[in-house]
Amino acid sequence: MFRQHTARLSADEEKRMNVAVLPKVEWNVDPAAWVDEHGDYLFRYALVRLRDEVRAEDVVQETLLAALQHLDSYSGRSTERTWLTGILKHKIIDQIRKACKEVPFDSSDTDLSEFDPLFERDDEWNGHWSDTLSPRIWQRSPEDAVQQTEFFGVLQTCIGKLPERVACVFTLREMDELDTEEICRMLGLSTANFWVMMHRARMSLRRCIEINWFMKAR
């Protein structure tokens, strides 16, 4: 319908339309305003994944400068924030890839011995959960907004306590939902090591959250 209509426009009319549309797109964008509108959002997005304020700030800066350079690629079909987040995602993954190339694989990342005490018992049930360190019943579940904010604060802190690579693997998989193969290729991991690291992240996070959120009296 629309196409038929425009097909009938004369060259002159078409020119007028372009003139009317183009400047509007170009001059209405104020890149400096991105900082106030989306800066904190992008920063948090990066911080929880990179766990380092300086690196997170750097990657936000890189993202906004790249966005400015590729302003013409912004189609207006998605919101400004979605578009910027898309660029940021790529920058973060680049960062993680680079950081992991610099650090050689550390065998301690796949070492599960720190959890041995959880399964130590003096009785015939050695190898099963220790009575004092076994998973408790989680009485509180984060229901309202205030509790959710608190819960995510604890989760963020707990992710920050994981070894660097373990945290990378876990957030790429669970937050960004990248494929196992993709993550392994990116970080140069075997799938066996990937699974051990996911297990390690779960064991640590579960316990950290239990201690710092579920066992804390309000």
Added chain:
Amino acid sequence: MEKVKRSARRAILRAFPPCREVVRIISASLDRPITLRERLVMKMHLVACKPCVRYLDQSSFLALALKVMDDDEKAMLFSGSLREETRTRIKEMLRAGAAGFR
């Protein structure tokens, strides 16, 4: 009755690998398709072991908490903000860049 149940639970726990190994299978079940043998071990063990049921539930809860929300919601819940000097610096760079285009 309770006694029978308890002894049955104990028998199951004794017949299959201990919690230390089962938690790894539970984790694996969240990451990849597990083998038939692993599934059998896990299911039987979970019948008899409450802490491992909690481990599974809580691990699933964690994964869900991160997955169900879209990025916007998550970013609201996580904390942190750009420092003032960084904010100013980026703005200046963007203004300079934008001026360069015109």
